[in-house]
Amino acid sequence: MSRFIFITGGVVSSLGKGIASASLGAILQARGLSINMIKLDPYINVDPGTMSPFQHGEVYVTDDGAETDLDLGHYERFAAIKSSKSSNYTTGRIYGNVIAKERRGEYLGATVQVIPHITDEIKQKVLGSTNDADIVLVEIGGTVGDIESLPFMEAIRQLGVELGHDNALFMHLTLVPYIPAAGEIKTKPTQHSVKELRSIGIQPNILLCRAEKSIPEDERKKIALFTNVSLDSVISAVDVDHIYKIPRELHEQGLDDIVVKKFGLDLPPADLSDWDQIVEALQNPEHSIDIGFVGKYIEHTDAYKSLMEALAHAGIHTRTKVNVIKIDADRIESEGTQILNNLDAILVPGGFGSRGVEGKIAAAHFARMHKIPYLGICLGMQVAVIEYARNVLGLTQAHSTEFNPKTPEPVIALITEWKNQDGSIEVRDEDADLGGTMRLGAQTCKLVPGTLSQKAYGAEQIQERHRHRYEFNNNYLDVLQNAGLVISGVSVDNELVEMVEISDHPWFVACQFHPEFTSQPREGHPLFNSFVTAALAQHLESNG
Numbered sequence: 001m002s003r004f005i006f007i008t009g010g011v012v013s014s015l016g017k018g019i020a021s022a023s024l025g026a027i028l029q030a031r032g033l034s035i036n037m038i039k040l041d042p043y044i045n046v047d048p049g050t051m052s053p054f055q056h057g058e059v060y061v062t063d064d065g066a067e068t069d070l071d072l073g074h075y076e077r078f079a080a081i082k083s084s085k086s087s088n089y090t091t092g093r094i095y096g097n098v099i100a101k102e103r104r105g106e107y108l109g110a111t112v113q114v115i116p117h118i119t120d121e122i123k124q125k126v127l128g129s130t131n132d133a134d135i136v137l138v139e140i141g142g143t144v145g146d147i148e149s150l151p152f153m154e155a156i157r158q159l160g161v162e163l164g165h166d167n168a169l170f171m172h173l174t175l176v177p178y179i180p181a182a183g184e185i186k187t188k189p190t191q192h193s194v195k196e197l198r199s200i201g202i203q204p205n206i207l208l209c210r211a212e213k214s215i216p217e218d219e220r221k222k223i224a225l226f227t228n229v230s231l232d233s234v235i236s237a238v239d240v241d242h243i244y245k246i247p248r249e250l251h252e253q254g255l256d257d258i259v260v261k262k263f264g265l266d267l268p269p270a271d272l273s274d275w276d277q278i279v280e281a282l283q284n285p286e287h288s289i290d291i292g293f294v295g296k297y298i299e300h301t302d303a304y305k306s307l308m309e310a311l312a313h314a315g316i317h318t319r320t321k322v323n324v325i326k327i328d329a330d331r332i333e334s335e336g337t338q339i340l341n342n343l344d345a346i347l348v349p350g351g352f353g354s355r356g357v358e359g360k361i362a363a364a365h366f367a368r369m370h371k372i373p374y375l376g377i378c379l380g381m382q383v384a385v386i387e388y389a390r391n392v393l394g395l396t397q398a399h400s401t402e403f404n405p406k407t408p409e410p411v412i413a414l415i416t417e418w419k420n421q422d423g424s425i426e427v428r429d430e431d432a433d434l435g436g437t438m439r440l441g442a443q444t445c446k447l448v449p450g451t452l453s454q455k456a457y458g459a460e461q462i463q464e465r466h467r468h469r470y471e472f473n474n475n476y477l478d479v480l481q482n483a484g485l486v487i488s489g490v491s492v493d494n495e496l497v498e499m500v501e502i503s504d505h506p507w508f509v510a511c512q513f514h515p516e517f518t519s520q521p522r523e524g525h526p527l528f529n530s531f532v533t534a535a536l537a538q539h540l541e542s543n544g
């Protein structure tokens, strides 16, 4: 039977609960345990698919096509697990299930209530999502005291009782701020946060205290005394300059030992050599390159989380410090492409909505003309195709119907009906609900032998995750190919263009899928490794 660790947060949000949970997962794996990770999100959206990246950060996509919270990306990267639709439950999804059951009469006429019906549904989902792992880490979004998180808190409290003390433990992440005027760190917010947690019946076993510096023994003793947590389980989670240092930091303070002891397990010591290698490579780069990142949400650091990580991973594997120069696509429209001078490579990421699209098309044009390595992802592929159609084929009005529904040259268009890889037929139209009308999740792509894409991957077939509505319009396939655009990846049934590239160019590759979701710090990702290698070659050439 699986054992459970429930992770809550207190004091303020944005303390990095997802990364702390994922790091705990990583060090438990390093002890030889199998783990699974689940995120419970108290907001009412059914999934984060329709939430603005400005507010909520990136929408992470799983292999099975779930649009989820970005913390699942941390779980996959740190703990090398595969998340799925049963890895993320929101209030909206839980209520949706309960309401559907009520309509089907499954509650046999009972008055349907938060307790027990909502809490039972939450418990059932948690217990049904273990994947038979030794340890299941369950992270609850938000902070203790939020009204909307109460049903989740109550559900995990009940699970704690039902599973028993040997099978469940509670970890609480809090803040221990340093007050410069007083020259002191303050434990009061942590005391209050635990008081709040205990008032709803949850006694934490472990406190992870975010702090600028290591918390002195005296202060830890004070926290332990006031919160009823044993001293060795009051852990300083000190700010680090890179997230991949966190597994080692937590291990050094004995976090994995505390868990292992509490669960009465007898295990070999942690092997953290892969994390040490990652940190060693991050700290000792041999080169440094500048990649221009042309996007729309650039001021929001979480909006492109997986992509930033994928570039960092490629840096680890090429011993290169990858500086991401964020460029607002709007600025290219107003100031021109000269702001792209002196970059070693250009990346146009995925995106929705027309703002900045002309700037992105101009960036693809600049990269093609100046022979600067270019990686286009999803919308970044679509703009590269539009640019090629406009400037090489001379179809000056070429566009995507997403941005100009009346374009006479719809080189990117909505496919209204297409066959899924399982044979089912998907139908969509311009007015369909935003949620659930996209091509989502991992699909197989066949790579064309001899192309740069195929060489970068070193494989004939790959699986990558999708999240988009519009597609390359096959009516333009022949003319674009005749004009020199290389189709380097297609879907299994040959119906959908998945990758394009340009041959008369050092490295110009674009894909309809999102390779960033499968990039791992341990191995990196072949496409990003190849892109960063090309950027480095460009850098060395232009800097002698």
Ligand code: GLN
Pocket: 349, 350, 351, 352, 353, 377, 378, 379, 380, 402, 467, 468, 469, 470, 471
């Ligand atoms: N907006 C485009 C589409 O829906 C691209 C989406 C993306 O880049 N993820 O097809």
